[in-house]
Amino acid sequence: MKSKWAFSGRYQGYSFQSFQKDLISGIVVGIIAIPLGMAFAIASGVKPEYGIYTTIIAGILISLFGGSKYQIGGPTGAFIPILFGIVVTYGFENLLIAGFMAGVILLLMGIFRLGSLIKFIPRPVTIGFTSGIAVIxxxxxxxxxxxxxxxxxxxxxxxxxxxxxxxxNQINSYSLLTAIICLVVLLLTPKFFPKVPGS
Structure with missing residues (x-):
């Protein structure tokens, strides 16, 4: 007798236990992704609420249209220098146009399966680009x-x-103290509470 939780097709073998694990994973990712999206929005020169909107909408779209069974979608710091450069040079209105154009390009790259071209980019270039973003x-x-x-x-x-x-010379001692406490919690949490995300 088949369980009422059994699925077919793409979700073959998916069970209520799998749903419970996915739910917990989704909550953890959401707790991290939403404030992270706000931080990236501020770093990019726009209002924090735009980061919230982007994180929620992108998460839903990735879940609905993603081709992988195991994936996590969330904000990435790699775009901060690019987005900030666009905002400073062309303004927020043109950032929306640039984002839309980038989405069209990504869609076309997916349709024509151009993702394999990444193998032609040298590893030092990728490492240098990532390290530069981290410093910025x-x-x-x-x-x-x-x-x-x-x-x-x-x-x-x-x-x-x-x-x-x-x-x-304008250092705020309260802000500095708060930041140090957060940094210590971030670094020590994984060591003492491995199941609790440091972020």
């Missing part, structure tokens, strides 16, 4: 970590470093 994001968060106010964001890295140095 790290430097962009220093003003928030120190509680610096009225720090203008620039497109160029050295200009942003100059802004931090100029406002260094």
């Amino acid at each position: 994001i790290f430097v962009g968060q220093i003003p928030n970590f120190l509680g610096l106010e009225k720090v203008q964001k620039h497109e160029l890295f050295l200009d942003n470093m100059r802004e931090i140095v100029l406002h260094f």
Whole structure:
């Protein structure tokens, strides 16, 4: 006798136990992805609510149209320098147009199966690109970590470093203390509570 929870086709073998695991995974990913989306929106130069909208809509679309049985969709820091550059140069309205155009290009790449072209990009280029993004994001968060106010964001890295140095005497001790506590929790949680995400 078949269980009432049995599925066929794409969901062959999917059970209520699998749904429970997926539900817990979804909650954990959501708890991390929503504030992460807000942070990336702020770092990109737009309002935090746009990060929430993007995270929710993208998560639903990835789940509905994704081709993999095991996948997690969420915001990525790799786009921050690109998005911020667009916002600074062309404004928020044109960021929406650029996002739409990027979506069309990705759709066409999927239809024509152009993902295999990634193998022609040298590994040092990928590592250098990723490391550069990490440095830019790290430097962009220093003003928030120190509680610096009225720090203008620039497109160029050295200009942003100059802004931090100029406002260094405005360090907010409460902001610094909060940031240190959060950083310690982030680093220590995985060691003492492995099942609880540090974020």
